[in-house]
Amino acid sequence: MHVVVNAAMSADGKLSSRRREQVRISGPDDFDRVDRLRAAADAVMVGVGTVLADDPHLTLDVGDRRVQRLRNGRPGNPARVIADSRGRTPADARILDGEAETYVLVAETASAERRRTLREAGANVVVAGDDRVDLGSGLRSLEAAGIDRLMVEGGGELIFSLFAADLVDELSVYVGPVVIGGRDAPTLADGEGFVDEFPRLSLTGVERVDDGVLLRYATGE
Template sequence: MAARPYVVLSAAMSVDGYLDDTRPERLRLSNAEDFDRVDQVRAESDAILIGANTMRRDNPRLLVNSPERRAQRVADGRPEHPLKVTVTASGDLPADLNFWHHGGDKLVFTVDSAVQRVRATLDGLAEVVSTGAEFDWGRCLDELGRRDVGRLMLEGGGMVHTQLMVADLADEVHLAVAPLLVGQTRAARFLGAADYPGRPTARMKVLEVRAVGDVVFVRYAPQGASLRTSEDALYRWACGRTARHRTVLHSPPSRAAPGRAGQLNHRGPRIRVSSVPDAAWRGRPCAVPGGSFVVQHHRPRSHHDRPQLPRRGVRTCAAAARSHLRGGRHLPA
């Protein structure tokens, strides 16, 4: 089975947790700097997903806006824009929305009772896939994994975010907290009331906090009762990267068993595991919950040097690296 994507929930909210207010026009929560940050996250993603309610309300194009970032994606052998994905149980997806007429490929996940309606409405604008009689996030992520989606960015809305958190399927949560108070009980919130894993004692791990203009950006790793382990997150993330880069995972000797560092050679990409002195441990850990690795990506020098792996090759590479690191205990804490 293909590895599921590394799932990033992304939202801008007010200090009191709202995504919007009740006015017809959209409440602007982010600033120009934060919009640029979001654009970078989009450019790093293989797919971007929003719910049907958010699509109908906001009518977004959902694109990578920076020409430089689009050009870099193409140079890396990727589509100019990430795959755009939406989910719907009702099948209510008007064909005139911006989502369908900008960017690259589009994909709709729905249920058996709505699949024919969606296909008739969109009529070739997007591929439509049913997850069964009821909507199943697990099947959705499995299908994205089969399509080589290594990193999935979810941009809302609140219902989608809530469902992913309840199902314990989010690997990271990105929150931009705007210095605003909404205070309207009928307005949309980032998360709704639900039976979250491990609540209310499961504290998330803070991965990053920084000011972006007048907005505070916080990056969390969920710590639910059934949270997938850090090593699984690492390899689901690495699985989507090894087809495009040679990846080096550095671990300090204090975190690794001696004599296990080395290089994993496969057809095309390489995952190299090496140790560096603790005194020189100044690298930036990769974006993995609890991660203690430094990840370096070496882009091929030319298109002749760029790895061209089938899906099976990417999975095999990641699986071999997992086995190697487990044997040497080169694992995040």
């Protein structure tokens, strides 16, 4: 599986404010770029924190891209994936609206009731891991289901965990012309943080987009 992480952050490296509320960081050109990335992916993944904070839809914005996918024998929208150890995704979340296949990765700690509720809401529930989602196991299950290219849109906890598990192949970061600040505001890679053996990136592209800059990296030396 090829994993592409894509995120937009402020000039000071924040994904949103300390209130975990969505902040407009990028502009129309970057929104279109993200839509193109989604159209090229087999599935789009977020963490449950993003679902609870933003209630994202994660479908394509441009109808012609859905049509092109259908012409190519693919679903109109990429599948959607949620990393949700305890199964906290609300049954009425937009990501479970039936517009695309949706997978919820849970751990053994997710109760049978929560798993049943998610299945009744239309989700494919994948159990991977004991206390927390084992991302390696979860992604292998997704790959077995036919997902070869996975786009990850956040949040910071999920992105950190993917880097920690050495599962990221590419990183695209849009740096917007805004300062958010706050020691408690989420960053690109939250979680415990690295203290040694820091993941190394190779810069593969720099591009001005809207009033910000897009940085593209490949993982490895």
